[in-house]
Amino acid sequence: MVKKLLSHILFFFFLVTVQAQNKILPSQSVLDNSNHELYVSFSEVIHFDHADYLRILLTAIPEMEVINEEFHPQFEKGIAITDEQLNFMENEAVRISKSGQSVRNLRNILKIRIDNPTNERLLDLSAKLEKLTQVKYCSLLSSTPIQPPGDIAPVTTNYEPSQTYLLSNPGVNMTYAWGMGLTGAGIRIRDVEYGFNKNHEELVDVNATLAAGMTISSSATTEFTEHGTAVFGIVYANKGAYGVSGMAYGAQEMVQFPEWQEIGYNRMNAVSQAIANSVAGDVIIYEMQTGGQSGNYVPAEFNAAIWDLTKAATDAGIIIVAAAGNGNQNLDAAYYASYRDRGDSGAIIVGAGSPNVNHQKLSYSTYGNRVDVQGWGSNVRSSGYGDYSIFGGDFNQQYTDFSGTSSATPIVASCVVVLQSYYHGLTGNYLTGIQMRDLLKVTGISQGPGGHIGPLPDMQAAIQQINVMLSTPENLMVVFNVFPNPVKDMFTISVQEQVMVTAKVEVSNALGQKVYSAAIVSGNNEVSLADFQSGLYFVKVIDGEKVAVKKIIRQ
Known part of the structure; x- marks a missing residue:
């Protein structure tokens, strides 16, 4: 990467x-x-x-x-x-x-x-x-690192139209999810790599932080740290009228756990701390790779200790999305038999595919049956570096066209975050890493020529599949309407079926924080938003095992 x-x-x-x-x-x-x-x-x-x-x-x-x-x-x-x-x-x-x-x-x-x-x-x-x-x-x-693979004046160009990976095929169709108000609300994201620029105009006003008690090494050059700035931009950049827009910009937080600190370089510590500070439902991004046969690059979990950490985390319900690496290695080859024999770590491994409808493996991407899905491996507009544009000569207003399994991985991770948020909003539960991986593979857009790197996520198909999963007879969604929408002060929840005496309504803000809860009955129920700030909210009706969610806008 x-x-x-x-x-x-x-x-x-x-x-x-x-x-x-x-x-x-x-x-x-x-x-x-x-x-x-x-x-x-x-x-x-x-x-x-x-x-x-x-x-x-x-x-x-x-x-x-x-x-x-x-x-x-x-x-x-x-x-x-x-x-x-x-x-x-x-x-x-x-x-x-x-x-x-x-x-x-x-x-x-x-x-x-x-x-x-x-x-x-x-x-x-x-x-x-x-x-x-x-x-x-x-x-x-x-223990030694190497080179890794609102707006301020002057006004920055709006690059969202250039983020064509947000659109439908050949993109992942994240705009479909946005149209439903789905932006990753309530989900926490962790990123393991070298550093990022919190002061970038895309990140300064969002909940993007360095892990408490950790530092970024002063010896890490911008070639190290700007890598993280680009990853953060793809996932979590501010959704505004300038620059780029993060694919999961509504997530609760994005925290980086750096490998290279002032106290030295230690990958084990970074991964361990990311896991120790995560719980079921959280998403960890491995922006890492390691040497395989002849030093060519493969997933970080090829190292047995990292594999053990990964397996423990995924078994505990944490989703890990990891780069396959840029070594053009065939993980089905005899050299990697011992790696395969360990079994399934539960991580979602991401290869690099072409940014067109062919979705073929790019020449450098590691591949094989262990690689689950692909993301764009080139032409991914994001924040950082400044090799595409710099506004006003300002380091905090730099933009790039990102590439490698480095760019593919945060694209897939963003899809995971938004889908996890949607599923949790409907059910109150979280998908495991293996369940999420199966969802992406079953609903994804088939890959083209080259070694196996799996399908490209399709957000519309994945969301529709979640609806199908939850529409079985034993788990029908509650049928209700909300009006008016947008809301000024009061809105009505109209429940169109008989509900149990324990039925309730919960209202959450765009960060997934619960701001209102009350009992609910069949028929019309009035809710006041007079004391709430303007913005996006989610109304969830819970009736025993049945759940449904709708979005509303407070004007």
């Missing part, structure tokens, strides 16, 4: 090759000259019931004594998620996915520090550790 096709890089440790027993051996990796950190996943037969990890391992694994004498390793907790949050995630995973095993696996991932941690010594240690039956895998993660 990248800014331009010549960049094609967001991450660069060259991981692993494939070995029997589903292990990925760093000892057989091709590593660049950057520094790396070593993470080890131990099997569940090891119980880390206190923080003296070395003593536990020496007691449980006699062979560790030889390794300890040679390397003098220091062990520490590998996943920076509190025990309380892991307990919550495990309970959610059991509730949603019927198993908490994926979350429990995170408790047995340790980080190892050794003296003189050269790549050669880390590879040697990894090879010896992976001979132990109690070790599931070792993962080497780079």
Whole structure:
């Protein structure tokens, strides 16, 4: 994932090759000259019931004594998620996915520090550790980042007409959803990458923030940080009369969890914190890739530790939308057998397709059956960089034509956010990542020539499919009307069927915040909006298991 096709890089440790027993051996990796950190996943037969990890391992694994004498390793907790949050995630995973095993696996991932941690010594240690039956895998993660793949005067051109990916085929038809008042209300978005410009005119007035307690490294050049500005622009830019419009501009918030902070570069920490600060229904965007065969780029979850984190998150109901990577790699090839054998992480993997009705794989996109859907991989107008236009020489008024799986991924993520908001508004529940992925694939526009990157999302077809899903006999929607609409002070809800005594109405604002709730009866019910601000609101009528939502405008 990248800014331009010549960049094609967001991450660069060259991981692993494939070995029997589903292990990925760093000892057989091709590593660049950057520094790396070593993470080890131990099997569940090891119980880390206190923080003296070395003593536990020496007691449980006699062979560790030889390794300890040679390397003098220091062990520490590998996943920076509190025990309380892991307990919550495990309970959610059991509730949603019927198993908490994926979350429990995170408790047995340790980080190892050794003296003189050269790549050669880390590879040697990894090879010896992976001979132990109690070790599931070792993962080497780079500790060094590289180049990643209202209006202010003067007046900025309105670029929304140039955002043709918003329109129907060859676009995703987000304008159809907007016409229904669907903009992602109530959904929280997280983005994992390097940085973004909060002061850009498209982002300064929206709820786009850096995660609390995290920083963006002062060593990160604009080639790093403007990547995030472009991603934020596609998803969350201000919907106004200038510049671009974010596809899910009505979402509750968009928060970035940077990989590269002032304290150093740490992908594991960024992903862990994004997950730790998410709950069921939230959407995390992986604007990351990693090295596969011969260093060519593949999904970040090719790394086993990132895969474990991803699986735990999706089992707990968090949706993860991840770039396939710009390595033109066939994930169905023999080299990736071990990756496939892990199973389904639950993430939605996004390839890069052409911005025309052919929807063919672009030359650089990684592909294969594990790639689920595609987004535009070129000609995606967004904020940042300034290689398309700069107004008044102002850094905060720069625009670009974004590309790569970097641009494809936020397009798909925006569709996920808006569809999740619609489904939640109708049902009070959330789609899981696998359910959302199936919805996008079943209703999407078929791809054209090239390796498999899946269909392009079709918002109209997906919304209509949700309506079909909810129109089964056991879950009919409540039939009601609202008038007048737009509303000045009072409006009427007319319920056209007999409802239970427990039936109620809820009114939410465009951010998904509930602002009114009351009982409702059959016939006409009056509601006052006299004390409410002007804007878009959603009226939800709940009658037992039956739910329906309509939008209204307060003048």
